[in-house]
Amino acid sequence: xxxxxxxxxxxxxxxxxxxxxxxxxxxxxxxxxxxxxxxxxxxxxxxxxxxxxxxxxxxxxxxxxxxxxxxxxxxxxxxxxxxxxxxxxx
Amino acid sequence: xxxxxxxxxxxxxxxxxxxxxxxxxxxxxxxxxxxxxxxxxxxxxxxxxxxxxxxxxxxxxxxxxxxxxxxxxxxxxxxxxxxxxxxxxxxxxxxxxxxxxxxxxxxxxxxxxxxxxxxxxxxxxxxxxxxxxxxxxxxxxxxxxxxxxxxxxxxxxxxxxxxxxxxxxxxxxxxxxxxxxxxxxxxxxxxxxxxxxxxxxxxxxxxxxxxxxxxxxxxxxxxxxxxxxxxxxxxxxxxxxxxxxxxxxxxxxxxxxxxxxxxxxxxxxxxxxxxxxxxxxxxxxxxxxx
Numbered sequence: 001x002x003x004x005x006x007x008x009x010x011x012x013x014x015x016x017x018x019x020x021x022x023x024x025x026x027x028x029x030x031x032x033x034x035x036x037x038x039x040x041x042x043x044x045x046x047x048x049x050x051x052x053x054x055x056x057x058x059x060x061x062x063x064x065x066x067x068x069x070x071x072x073x074x075x076x077x078x079x080x081x082x083x084x085x086x087x088x089x090x
Numbered sequence: 091x092x093x094x095x096x097x098x099x100x101x102x103x104x105x106x107x108x109x110x111x112x113x114x115x116x117x118x119x120x121x122x123x124x125x126x127x128x129x130x131x132x133x134x135x136x137x138x139x140x141x142x143x144x145x146x147x148x149x150x151x152x153x154x155x156x157x158x159x160x161x162x163x164x165x166x167x168x169x170x171x172x173x174x175x176x177x178x179x180x181x182x183x184x185x186x187x188x189x190x191x192x193x194x195x196x197x198x199x200x201x202x203x204x205x206x207x208x209x210x211x212x213x214x215x216x217x218x219x220x221x222x223x224x225x226x227x228x229x230x231x232x233x234x235x236x237x238x239x240x241x242x243x244x245x246x247x248x249x250x251x252x253x254x255x256x257x258x259x260x261x262x263x264x265x266x267x268x269x270x271x272x273x274x275x276x277x278x279x280x281x282x283x284x285x286x287x288x289x290x291x292x293x294x295x296x297x298x299x300x301x302x303x304x305x306x307x308x309x310x311x312x313x314x315x316x317x318x319x320x321x322x323x324x325x326x327x328x329x330x331x332x333x334x335x336x337x338x339x340x341x342x343x344x345x346x347x348x349x350x351x352x353x354x355x356x357x358x359x360x361x362x363x364x365x366x367x368x369x370x371x372x373x374x375x376x377x378x379x380x
Contacts, residue, residue, distance in 0.1 A: 014290050017304040021311040024321050034274060034322050038259060047264045048271040049234075055272035059326070068306070074230045076305065077270030077328060 023067050030061040056081055229305070234268035235334040242329075244273060253281050254315065259322070268331035270305065275323040279315035286314045297338055301330040 025031070037054040044050040056078045062068035073082050242265060244258035259274040279285050289309045293299030308323040315321065333339055 014292060014310075015304070016310055017307045019306040022306055022308050022324055022326075024308070024313055024315075024323070026316070026319065026321065028321075031322065034324075037272065038274065041260055041263070045264070046260055046262055049264075049266065049269060052269075055270075058272065058324070076326075077229050077232070079230060 019069065019071075022062070025062075025065075025067055029065045030058055030067070033058040033061045052078065052081060229270065229328065232268040232328075232331050234266045235331055236266055238267055238334050240265055240267065240329060240333075242271075242273075244275070246275060252287050253285060254279055254287055256287075265329060267301070267329045267333040270326065270328040273325045273327070275308070275325070276320065277313075277315060277323055278320040279317060282317045284314055284316050286312050288312050297336075298333070301333040301336075303328055303330060 033054070037051055037058055040051040040054045041048075048055075056073065056076075059068065059076060060073075063070050073079070241262050243262045244260060246256050246258050248254060248256045255276075255278040257276055259276050263271060263273055265271045277287075288311065291304075291307075291309050293302045305326045305328065307325040307327070313323075
């Protein structure tokens with residue numbers, strides 16, 4: 001990776017995440033949401049676009065349990081899901 | 091012969107004598123006076139004395155007397171030549187000033203080059219460096235580019251001395267640029283002692299890696315796992331919509347196939363044409379024992 005002494009090749013520069021690090025969920029408080037999300041992914045051939053509701057619910061769980069800073073969901077890219085459950089994605 | 095010896099001895103004597111008495115402010119007349127005394131014996135006492143004085147004076151110049159220090163005078167007494175020499179001296183001074191200014195300027199430029207180059211890399215995104223100006227309101231306003239499907243594969247490496255079991259919970263995920271996505275890793279501490287680990291990541295290929303933005307993850311901070319504890323570690327990321335406009339990101343086009351209803355149907359239709367993905371990434375996460 002970046003340990004090789006090859007000066008000619010480009011090396012990757014890791015960037016810190018924009019909102020920092022997730023605190024660890026030691027007590028498994030959002031585990032059920034995660035299981036739902038993983039099941040959805042498995043069923044849909046790992047297509048993310050079909051499981052965005054479940055990912056939104058997982059992040060909401062985290063926010064409730066203070067495992068993540070409260071953020072309006074639009075800022076997390078779920079603007080189209082907030083309008084209502086009837087909002088269907090392609 | 092004795093006279094010669096005598097003369098030489100006198101010359102040395104007076105030279106040495108004068109250097110010992112450096113700084114004497116005796117006027118020239120007083121210095122000349124002993125040479126003109128009649129008790130000087132030998133041929134042509136006064137003339138010899140003055141000759142000695144000449145020698146002595148030459149010696150005098152060797153031992154500088156600050157009171158009679160001559161000022162620097164031009165090498166020639168010809169006024170035209172003197173003016174020319176002054177001109178040359180002035181020109182030399184100007185040239186020297188210019189050269190010194192250029193040298194100092196070069197030094198300054200070499201120091202300034204470091205932040206300037208970094209700025210240049212940031213604006214052009216050269217070498218996969220961070221492209222500045224990505225605020226969180228970009229996430230709010232970005233529009234998914236639905237026709238570019240990207241497969242992101244996940245990989246996990248663990249340092250040999252770290253006794254965690256660390257693996258991704260999904261091997262791959264299909265996303266489009268502009269869409270936020272969630273992925274999970276699982277870590278378990280099988281030992282009976284708490285273990286602290288820290289992780290980092292990289293994305294290959296490097297040119298595509300600059301479009302990979304993590305909103306929140308579990309890397310770069312120490313994470314502590316209690317004995318026999320197992321946790322889920324999420325990664326929340328998105329791929330920049332500008333990915334679709336980069337000509338270096340190859341787009342695979344399939345004959346008689348297009349993403350229509352769902353990926354499953356697309357994969358089914360296009361199975362015979364090979365892998366149904368536009369680009370492949372590997373996300374490597376390495377955990378180092380600390």
